[in-house]
Every structure is written in structure tokens, then in C-alpha cells.
Amino acid sequence: MDPAPVPAPIERPHEDEIDIAVHCSDVMKAYGAGNTRVLALRGVDLNVRTGEMLMLVGPSGCGKTTLISVIAGILDQDAGECLVFGEDFRRMRTRDKTHWRGRNIGFVFQSFNLLPTLTAVENVAVPLLIQHQPRAMAMARASALLERVGLKERLRSLPSQLSGGQQQRVAIARALVHGPRLIVCDEPTSALDHETGSSVMGLLREIARGENRALVIVTHDARIFPYADRLAQMDDGRIKSISAGQGAAPPQGTHP
Numbered sequence: 436m437d438p439a440p441v442p443a444p445i446e447r448p449h450e451d452e453i454d455i456a457v458h459c460s461d462v463m464k465a466y467g468a469g470n471t472r473v474l475a476l477r478g479v480d481l482n483v484r485t486g487e488m489l490m491l492v493g494p495s496g497c498g499k500t501t502l503i504s505v506i507a508g509i510l511d512q513d514a515g516e517c518l519v520f521g522e523d524f525r526r527m528r529t530r531d532k533t534h535w536r537g538r539n540i541g542f543v544f545q546s547f548n549l550l551p552t553l554t555a556v557e558n559v560a561v562p563l564l565i566q567h568q569p570r571a572m573a574m575a576r577a578s579a580l581l582e583r584v585g586l587k588e589r590l591r592s593l594p595s596q597l598s599g600g601q602q603q604r605v606a607i608a609r610a611l612v613h614g615p616r617l618i619v620c621d622e623p624t625s626a627l628d629h630e631t632g633s634s635v636m637g638l639l640r641e642i643a644r645g646e647n648r649a650l651v652i653v654t655h656d657a658r659i660f661p662y663a664d665r666l667a668q669m670d671d672g673r674i675k676s677i678s679a680g681q682g683a684a685p686p687q688g689t690h691p
């Protein structure tokens with residue numbers, strides 16, 4: 436008699452893969468064509484784990500903004516694979532992609548990109564309102580978050596009435612208000628003084644520790660490096676090295 440057939444192994448993600456929030460493999464991206472073609476990403480390999488704050492550092496022009504734009508689904512890569520919580524945006528229909536991104540990703544743009552005719556609290560509420568959340572709830576959550584970033588007194592101000600640092604904190608609150616699983620920030624402390632920057636990083640640090648979330652932060656600001664779990668060094672369109680950071684919680688007993 437033949438031996439009983441061996442059952443096929445159950446396909447399960449490898450243990451390591453379960454904890455991967457972002458997986459980039461050999462990602463390439465060029466801008467322009469012909470003589471003006473610029474190869475911005477030349478084969479990026481990078482994994483971001485859930486629960487971690489990964490900082491992306493490197494010289495101006497090395498491809499940091501391009502990489503996080505691909506990760507956040509703002510730009511399509513030309514080649515290579517980029518998965519966010521296992522999802523490949525290139526396989527989604529545009530409407531599904533917009534919807535998925537709106538629920539799962541928060542992005543802080545280097546230039547803030549606030550809507551000029553909306554007040555601070557309205558700007559922050561936008562990600563909830565476009566998900567058709569009740570307006571009163573959206574405004575309450577937006578107000579609470581603005582209070583968290585020290586802008587309780589400026590809820591009704593228009594962006595033009597706010598300083599750069601205040602606008603940056605509005606942009607950060609807007610990226611967090613809908614509880615996204617992936618938060619991507621381009622130089623989030625560039626306009627903040629040390630104390631405000633530390634306070635904002637403490638908030639981001641706390642969120643990154645949340646279950647099944649991850650943060651990717653592009654920064655030049657060495658003062659915030661201690662908050663990173665890992666630092667990825669980028670140069671000329673590639674990740675050159677990754678080192679362990681301190682993953683510091685805000686210092687105890689001092690202003691966070």
C-alpha cells in the first residue's frame with residue numbers, strides 16, 4: 436500500500452513578515468526623460484517594522500522625499516516592489532487606493548499643504564470628514580489633538596495667521612487625527628524650537644509604540660535622532676546602512 440500522501444504545508448506568512456509595516460525591494464524611480472532624466476531611487480531595499488519609528492537621513496537630493504512619497508502611495512515607482520501592510524497600491528483601482536490611503540496613512544508634507552481657507556481645526560478634521568464621520572465628532576477630535584500639540588488657543592485661526600511652527604503642528608495633527616496605521620513625515624520639526632519639537636516627537640513616539648502602527652520620519656534634525664528606533668542612512672538613491680537608534684521615550688521629569 437502507498438503511504439498516505441503528505442499534506443501540503445499551510446501557507447503562512449513567515450514569522451518576520453507579520454511584523455512588517457512597509458516592505459520595499461529594489462524600488463526605482465526616475466523623473467523626466469532624455470538629457471534631463473534624474474534617477475532619484477536606484478534600487479531601495481527597506482523594511483519598516485510595526486511599532487517602530489524609523490528615521491531616514493541623508494544629504495539633500497538623495498531621494499528621501501521621493502522614497503516616502505512612493506511608500507505613501509503619492510508617487511508610483513517605476514520598478515521594484517513596495518508593500519504597505521501587505522498591500523500593493525499598483526494592484527488597486529484608483530478609487531480603492533485613495534480610500535485605503537485615506538484610512539491608513541497620515542502624511543506630513545515638508546511644505547505643510549494646509550488648506551488656506553479652512554481654520555486650523557477644520558484643516559485637522561479633514562481626514563475624518565472625507566471619511567464621512569459626523570462633523571461634531573470630527574471637530575472634537577481635531578480640537579483635542581490641536582490641544583495636544585499646544586494650539587488650544589489657535590483653533591479658529593487660518594493658516595495665514597499662524598507662524599511656520601504653528602502651521603507645522605497643525606499639519607502633524609491632521610496626519611494623526613484619523614488614527615492611521617502608517618505615519619510618514621517629511622522634516623516634521625524643521626520649523627519647531629527645541630521644546631516644541633521634543634513635545635511633538637514625544638507624541639509621535641507614543642503613537643509609534645501603538646499596536647500595529649509604524650512611523651517613517653525624514654529628518655536633518657540631529658536633536659530628534661534619539662527618538663528613532665532605527666536610523667536608515669540614504670545616499671544617491673539607495674539605503675546605504677541602517678543602525679539601531681536609542682528609541683528614547685521622552686525624558687522623565689523634564690518637559691517632554
Ligand SMILES: Nc1ncnc2c1ncn2[C@@H]1O[C@H](COP(=O)(O)OP(=O)(O)O)[C@@H](O)[C@H]1O
Pocket residue numbers: 466467473474475493494495496497498499500501502
Ligand atoms: N518633480 C521632480 N522632477 C524632477 N526631478 C525631481 C523631482 N523631484 C525630485 N527630483 C530630483 O530627484 C532627486 C531626489 O529628490 P528628493 O527625493 O526630493 O530628495 P531629498 O528629499 O533627499 O532632498 C533630486 O536630484 C531631485 O532634484
Ligand SMILES: [Mg+2]
Pocket residue numbers: 499500501545621
Ligand atoms: Mg526632501
